[in-house]
Structure formats: C-alpha cells, structure tokens
Amino acid sequence: MAERGSDQAIGRPLPESAARQRDPQPARAPGRSRSAKHRRRKRGRGRGGRAAESPRRSGRRVTVLLLLSLSVVAALGVLAFQPGWLGGGDAEPLADSSLADGGSDQPEPRVDPDAADGEWRRLPDAPLAARTEQAAVWAGDRLLLWGGAFDDGFERRTFLADGAALDAGNAWSGLPEAPLSARTGHAAVWTGSELLIWGGEGSAGFFADGAAYDPATGTWRSLPEAPLSPRAGIAAVWTGDALLLVGGRDNGGPLSDGAAFDPASRTWRTLPPLPETLERAGELRGVEAGDAAVFWSPGQGGLALSEIARFDPATDAWAALPNPSDGESGIPLVAWDGQELLALLANYDGTGARLMALSPGAQDWQERGATPTFDDPWEASAAWTDEALLVALGDAAPSAVRYEPASDLWTRLPEAPLGEGWHRDAVWTGEQLLILEGASAAEPGAPLSGAAWRFTAR
Secondary structure: OOOOOOOOOOOEEOOOOOOOOOOOOOOOOOOOOHHHHOOOOOOOOOOOOOOOOOOOOHHHHHHHHHHHHHHHHHHHHHHHOOOOOOOOOOOEOOOOOOOOOOOOOOOOOOEOOOOOOEEEEEOOOOOOEOOEOOEEEEOOOEEEEEOOEEEOOOOOEEEOOOEEEEEOOOOEEEOOOOOOOOOEOOEEEEOOOOEEEEOOEEOOEEEOOEEEEEOOOOEEEEOOOOOOOOEEOOEEEEOOOOEEEEOOEEOOEEOOOEEEEEOOOOEEEEOOOOOHHHHOOOOOEEEEEOOEEEEEEOOHHHOOOOEEEEEEOOOOEEEEOOOOOOOOEEEEEEEEOOOOEEEEEEEOOOOOOEEEEEOOOOOOOEEOOOOOOOOOHHHOEEEEOOOOEEEEOOOOOOOEEEEEOOOOEEEEOOOOOOOOOOOOEEEEOOOEEEEEOOHHHOOOOOEOOEEEEEEOOO
8 A cells, every 4th residue: 555654553552353144223224314414503592581671760770771781782783793704715814612411611723814815616417417425536627427327306416327427628528438238336446547436236136247438448347256256335545556346234223344455466355354332333434544544433323333444455354443533423524634533423313523543553533623614524525635624514504624734824715606406526636626516406307516625826
C-alpha cells in the first residue's frame, strides 16, 4: 500500500480464531434505510409569554413597560449582529457545537473566516438520468460514474447499468456498455489504471460478479469468479495492489467474510475471519489508512453496534482498535489524514456531532476542538484533500464543511447551487470538490447534475 503518513501500526494484533457464524439479524430493505435518509433534528421553538399587568399606579406601569421594551430592543440588537457569512464566496462562521447534552456552555468551534474562499460552479448536466448509490471515483484526470438506481420516494426503484466520465475541463462523455447487469450497492475502487466494480443488487437479486474498466483503452473486462456469495453493500478498500472486499448483506442479513483481488495476477484469496466485534456489527464501511485498511460499523439507527478494526494486508492479520463511540452515538464517517484516524461521531437522531482522533500506537481516541452542527451527519460523505477533510452535508441545504487537522479549524462553504437531496457523492479531484446531486432532488428522467467548488489561493 502506498505510504501516506506514519508507518507505525495502529491497533494490537488479534489472536487467530476459527471462522465464526454470522449473527442472525433481520433482513434490511434494498439500499440504505429510508428512515435514516430522512432523519431531521427536532428544532425547538421558544415560548412566548405576556407579563402580568402591575396593579400599581399608572406611572410605574408605564416605566415597567418602557424598560421591558428597551430590553427587547437590546436583545434583538444583539441577535442581529451575531456573526454569519454575508454571501459571495466567504466562509461562514460556524454555529455552536451540537453536543449530546445541548448545553450552552460548550466552546464555539474555532473558525478561520478566510479558509473557504472560493466559488461554486454548476456542472453541465450529465448524459445520464438522475440517480443515487452509483459508483463514483476520481481516476486521475476524470470522474468515472457507473450504475446506481432511481428511487421515486415510494420504494419503487429503477436499477441502472450505464455510466459516464467527466474530464478535468468539466465535459461529459458516455462509457461503453459494461458486461454487468443494472445494479446498485456495488463496490467500486480506482486502482490507478482501472475502475473495479464487484457485487451489488438489482431487480434479479444479489450479484457475485464484477468487471474492470480501463479509460485509456475505453474497454471493459470481466473479473474471475470470487470466493464470496452474492451480496450488496460491501465495504471496499484499494491497498495499492489489491482490492479488499469485506462484509455486505444479502436477504439473510449482514455477512461477515471477505476476500482480496489482485488485478495483476487476476486471482482472488479469502481473508482471515473478521474480529468478533465486526462480525456482529452489521453494515461495514472501509477506508485506506497508510499501510493498512480500517473497517468500521456505523451503528446507524441503533440497529447494530459501532465497532472498528484494522487489517494489515502485509501480514494478512486483523488488529483491534479502541472504539471511539460511547454507546450512545454511532460513527458516520472515518478518514485518514496521513498521520491520524479521524472519526466523526453523532447521536442516532443526528445531533451531538463530535470529531475524535487516534494516533498510531495510541490506546485512546482524543476529542478535537468543538465540532459544528451537522444537519444530517448520517447522510454526509467525505473526501480528503491532503491537508483538510471536506464533508458534503446530507439532507440539508446543499453545502459542505472543511476541517484542517493541523490548525483544528472548521469552515463552512457557501450553499451550493443544487437542490435538496440525499446520497450526495463528494469527490476531490486534487483541485476542486465535486458534489453530485442526489436523485431525490430530481424528477424521474431528469439528468444527473452537480456542482464544483474551487478554493482560491490564500
């Protein structure tokens, strides 16, 4: 795996164990939970009241009313001058941290008012219908999209089998037909030369096949048969020379095995059994972390535990990691900043966002400075820029936030020129952040659209 930061291992080795049976859990509906997609924080509403009239003489009554009026005017004046971004391309000072107890004594997030200077540009419409849960990877000089589904909001889904490429000049072109059926929930990674796709689900059920697309030649090739059963929702990580596939789900519930594919030799191998914590955790996600891969369970909606573990491809071994969750919150996002793991925690109702960091060799996670309020952290997606974490927000107004670990600073980008939607993909190209609009923001048959944010030099 390409070296990106400290080469010190994170975690401690687990004892070798025999394969474990997956826990029986209720089958999940295709795709991600709609209840999770549409969670909203409950916004409180202040209560008004009318002061009781004093029975004393008229002069004192007038004085009291006058003082109350002046107090109200003063309070409104204070609120009117609270900081906020004033439009244009300036960064927005972020609101107080929305922590679990909702206390007002929490420190405000540190904000660099100039960090998000830049501008949004609407992307041209893609030669694809609006969709969600498609493969979306940056391939060095272009964005590659394939597959996905359109959900009409009534649990009727249309699975798709087409794709397109967006080049660095923001021009679209279609991809040739793939040797795969229409699907969503498939794994997708960029190897440096090919887009690898495996698994997923469609109208015929779950799949256990895959294909590789080479943009240099514009051709597809089928992958050899994998030692995995048909499934969707697989956690996928590219190690630098192999595709790791872990977990997933079928009609029987979550799955707890994994495999690795080497494109050079076109061979598969079975991964060792997952740690017991991940085995019982349910849905898994994965991220490259220096010389290893980290897999975790978000624990979304309280349906399963939040768990996290590290896999070392060099030794083919799993290692335990301390759990950043306190049992009352899940883990929507995990990222690697080249030096540390960053984990965004949130309560299951979407409130109480906290950012935690784990250094190599450390036994405990450390909470970073106050974290801003996220409208829906469970529907957020993230991209790493080599110096900052960019998080595309979920069900709220289309925008993103930026976090710089070196300075512990958060900034909010201005609202993107997109409609409301869920499952927005965030892709960093090396120069700009691309956000693709979720299908819920479009009418059936409407073209896929998006926006690009480019930072200006500071």
